[in-house]
Amino acid sequence: MSDDEFGDPGWMDGVDLDAIAAAAEGKGTSDGNGKKKAIEASTSTSTGTAATNKRRKVSISPTNRKMSTDNSQEALEKTLLKFFGYSKFRKGQLQVIQQVLQQDANSNDTAVFWATGSGKSLCYQIPALHTQRITLVLSPLVSLMNDQVHSLNGLMTGNNGNTEIATFLGSGQTDKSKEHAAIQEGKFPIIYLTPEKLLSAGFLQQLERLHTTTREIGLIAIDESHCVSDWGHDFRPEYSKIGQVLRNNTLTGLQHLKQIPIMALTATAVPRVQQDICQSLLLKNPYTARQSSDRNNLIISVHKKDRGMALSAAMEPLIQTLVNSKSHQHQQSTIIYAPTRNLVEEITSFLRQRLAAQENIQVEGYHAGMPNAQRSAAHTNFLTGKTTVICGTSAFGLGINKIDTRRVIHYGPPKTVEEYYQQIGRAGRDGIQAECTMYVSEAEFNSYKSDFYIGKLSGNAKQAVLESIDALKEFSLDTTTCRRKSLLTFFKERPSFGERCGTCDNCQKHKTMDSRDLERDFPMARVVLTAIQALDGPSVSTIQSAISGKKLESYRYKPGVVEYKVKEAIQKLKDEAGQKISLDGYREFIVPLQQRGFLRESSKSSTVSGYQRTWTTYSITEKGVRVLRDQSLPIVLPVPAWVLEAERIEKERRQRVLKQLEDSGVEIDKLPQEECEAGDGDVIRAYSKWHSYLKSMKDRNNEDRVAQLELLLASVEQWRAAVAIKHRMAPGAVLAEHTMLTVTYTTATLPPAMTLKEDDLIAAGVRTREIASLCKALTEWRDTHRSAKEDAGQAMKSASKTMDLTPGQSVKGTRQWEYAVYKVIKKTGLASWESSYLRFQKGESPTTIAMSPANGKPIQVKTVCGHVMTALLHGREVDLHRLATCLPPPTAQEWERLQEAEIEVRADVCGNPLNSGAGGVKLTKTELLRPIMGSAFVDTPYNERGEEEKANFSMWCDLLEWYMSFKRVGIEPSFKDE
Incomplete structure (x- = not known):
């Protein structure tokens, strides 16, 4: 039976064979337990004795040992903005990064267990870029490391924008000078390497010298860390040695290396594997960051592949989508997984035939039987958007850093739940909705239990794979249970959305009334329970006072309760709830909590001035205590009327926003799923502003201007495509779609006297070393489409006396205009014009402010200038000379x-x-x-x-x-x- 009948040995593509061969020289002895002493043999050639190392005074070059002393949120966000163009970290990133940067070496190991696409890589990239200490990144996926190196080096960095910040070391590195620059000169703050490279002869000693004499190593990140666990689905023997090498190595001269913090990262690990990872890597009191494995932008469906089902029937929906799509083809990027090489070639050939008439749709195959050069070309073409559809075995996909993959199709199941979740995790990493479709038959799972797939496994590894095979089979053949819930249950996570996600095929088929309209889990009810647990028989008004943070008399609390701790706990729960609830809203939880047994109701009476007063009080039950002690337990309550009404109003608003965008020609499934659910966000605002501007031109029958604007957008798209190919990056990584619209909108609405600067593009979030060419292209468009009237107006101005304004001097009027109304916006605490004014006075240009306003919605430069003029009316000082450069x-x-x-x-x-x-x-x-x-x-x-x-x-x-x-x-x- 050939390999092609069941699978593909392409998993060996990521293994560093050259490094293994180098490390194998001189090995073969074993200790008393029968384990190979490979590590000690490969690292025994240390330069200098232990005594010498102890006596040696370590000399650190100030030039190469830059260390930031400010690890505050503000400082780290500046680093994030500088290198990546984001103003805020994603959920959890800041906490992980600050933990890594703590000075206590005994407590800053970290373990990050987050879903694919949640931003794990920034957790180890930012510390290196912020402190200029080196981060070593170990990964088994050579192609992924290469992609990340290209992406990092494609960013605008340094003063001249041409500084490389990352490199890859391993047998796949063709430029041998990179290793000397990285290890001997300490040139790169981020170094990617394979486990085999780490274990190769003498390499640990080189790292020790690098760390103590040239440039400090601040972090060692172990990506895909589930590979260290024999309970994991992708156990790698080389990975299992990493913890012993880095923490328990008995060789002399490596004492400094042992103190470097370790960060373990993976997206696919059940709790017992997570625990095994920490133990195997010998993490010291690790800070563990866990997030939900749920990917709410993935639309999951499974179709039964009957024995007589033709390939054409499965591929036809994809073909129709590609042919009829209004989107650019790189926005329809599709990965098709097939279990064998023969199937890959069959599917690739079929799609090429059916799509032959579509000149802009390219289809390629990828499997381990292809020549390396052909595989590399296919990888690059798909990454940069030249290829729309790629069909591959499991050898493809895990090692690609492409954020805008729109769909993943499985023509036949993968082996385990973890593999399936990793592979669908390639889709929609930009947060925009993506489709994940699988075609399966029951018999296909049986082959995965053969010796071909698991014969070499033993013990825990074999048991874990068998359990996962069965779990994926159950998931695939279940036609009723919510798909996302099934996946989360496998990862020992209870879904926050309840029993049904509402987006997968099984939920779409669910015909009965939505149970969420009847009852649901209300985590925010813990706020009420926490307040009541701390209080001594409180009334409703006292409960509300505690929730609002009001000062209460000490006797209202139970003995031993500290008031400020209660307030902190309540505020934390409010923050975690993620939504604002009124005091009346919290009050409406009290009776349902009592009815469901979380609270106990009683009465109190007192006589004041001859009148008896009776009121209801509440105390917490054991059931209520349990849900406070165990945050994973649900609090299922009837849905209050105010919740349904608020959701109805919000739904109408969201639908109205999306309908306006859809009427403007925007494809809603191109928008991030979270923004579609909220009806707001940076991307939606950028699309809304651009299409609103286009509509206003069309409404005025200004066809010439509309044509100019469309030409502007097309020229920016062409520039982006060229840069993507040049730097081997995905187009969306060069310039996100919404950032592109912001840039084009601001360029189109600049006042005639203004010039566009690179700093303005940086403020908009552009982070590519090709920023100068983009700025030039935009400036050329403005020069080309400047009206004759504008030129005549400028000529007229040059013939007259100009207003005398002193550079660098802020002035204000002799009085405040009596009719200037100062109206504060509750959300910001400032007037609508005030944010722009404050930023202008700090030195930011109106163009910069327009591209990145406080509310995230692009505005015209003239609007910013109007805000500054309004500040003048309110008696504020204004640098009129600077304002005049934007608004003559x-x-x-x-x-x-x-x-x-x-x-x-x-x-x-x-x-x-x-x-x-x-x-x-x-x-x-x-x-x-x-x-x-x-x-x-x-x-x-x-x-x-x-x-x-x-x-x-x-x-x-x-x-x-x-x-x-x-x-x-x-x-x-x-x-x-x-």
Whole structure:
């Protein structure tokens, strides 16, 4: 029976064969337990004796040993923004990173058990980039390491934007100078290497010298750490040696290496494997970070593959989707897994035939039987978006760093639940909805129990694989249970969404009434239970007071209870709930909690001034204590009416937002699933702003401008595709779709006098070393599409006296405008204009502020300038010289013309805008400019006005902004010859 009939030995692709051969030289002795002394033999050639090492005064070069002393959230977020363009960490990342950076070497080992796509890699990349201490990353997946190195080195880093920050060491590294630069010179802050490389002869001693003499090693990250456990689904013998080598090695001269913190990371490990990982790696009191394994953006479905089912029937839905898709093909990236090489070739050939007429859709195969060069080309083409569909065995996919894979199809099941979850984890790592479809038959699972697959396994490893095979079979053939719930149950996790996710095929088929409308788990009810547990027979009002954080008399608490600790516990529970609930909302949980046995109800009475007063009090039951002690236990209650009403209102709002986007031509499944569920977010805001701007141009019948905008977006997309190929990166990693829209929107709406700078693009989140070429392309577009009227206006300005503004000086008026209304937004505690003003005064340019406003929604640069002008009206100081570089002020001639216009229309720009127009009507810019623009223009409907006239009107509106602001705050301008 050939290999092709059951599987693919391609799992050996990630093994560093050269390093194994090097480490094998001189080995063969065994200790009393029969274990090979491979490590001691391979690391016995230390330079210098132990005594010499003890006497040696370690010399650390200040240049290479940069260590940040500020590990605060603000400092770390600056590093995150600098290198990756993100302003905030994802959930849990900051806590893990700060734990790593603690100075206590006995307590900063870490274990990170998060789902694929949750941001594990930043947990070990940021410490290196923040402190400039080296992070060593061990991984069994050579192709993944290479992809991550390319991605890191494709970022804009250093002062010149060309500094490489990462390298890979192992048999797959063709540039041998990289090892010298990494180990001897300490050039790279992030070094990826295989376990075989770590265990190779003399390498540990080289690391010790690097650590003590050249550049400190701050962290050793063990990626895919489930490979160390023989309970894991992908046990690797080399991995099992890592803990002993790094922590228990008895060789002399490695005492410093043993103190380096270790971080274990994996996405697929049940609790017992997680525990085994920590024990095998000898982690010292590790900080363990666990997150849900749930991926709510994955739409999971399983179809039974009957014996007579043709390949065409399974592939037809994919073909139709690709042919009819409005998206760019790289946004339809698809991985198809097949269990054998023969099937891979059959599927690849079939799809190529069926899609031959689609010139922009490329299909490639990938399996271990192909030449290395052909496999590497297929990998790169798929990564960069040149190839839309790739069909491979398990040899492909785990080692690819591509965030925008839109679907994963299994034509035949993988072996275990862990393998399945890893493979579907390749989809939707950008947070956008992705499809995961599997075609299976019951008989296909039987082959995985043969000796071909598990014959070499023994003990725990064999048992774990068999259990996982059975679990995946049960999952695949179950036609009723929620798919996501089944997967989470396997990983010993209770789903937060309850019994049904609502998105998988089984939940879609569920026809009965949604049980969530009847009852559901309410973790936030623990807030009520915590308050009652601390209080001594409280009434409802006392419970509410405790929940709100009010100061209570000491007698209201049980003996020994510390009030501030109760407040801290309640606040923590509120934060974990992730949603704001009113006091009345918490109050409505009390009776259901009593009805379900979590609370006990009783009465108290007292007589005051002859009148008896009776009230209800509550105490916690043993059932209530249990759910507080064990956070995994559910608190299932009837759904209060206010919850359903709030959800109805929110659902209508979300649907309205998504409908507006859909009507604009946006494909909703391109948006991050979390943002679709919330109806808000950075991506949705960017799409909304861009399409709203396009719509406004179309509504005005401005077809020329629409064509220009479409050309602008197309040119940026072409630039992104070229950079992706050049740096071997996924297009989405070069420039995210929503960032691209933000950049194009801001470019299109820049005032004529402004120039686009690289710093502005950095503020928008652009992080590529090719930023200069992007800036050039955008500037060329602006120069090409500048109107003749704008050029004429600039020429007119140069012939007149200009306003005299002192550089670097902030000024304010002699008075605050009496009609300036300061209205605070509850969410921010500031006025709507205030955030822009404060950032402007700190030195940020209006373009930077427009691309990254406080609320995340791109705004026009002119809007930012308007915010700064509003600050002037409120009596704030403003650097008018800086503002003038973005919003040119009137010349002497223009100022006089505006004064004449105000007199002519008998208006008062300093009065109440509601009645200071001519004849006591509302003051408008349009009427103020009637003498300048002419009545024919003002009285003509906007859509019927000429483009040059509209551009001229816009320019005069900007000048009028200066004029009215100066008049209102008592600033008298002076002018000078240019």
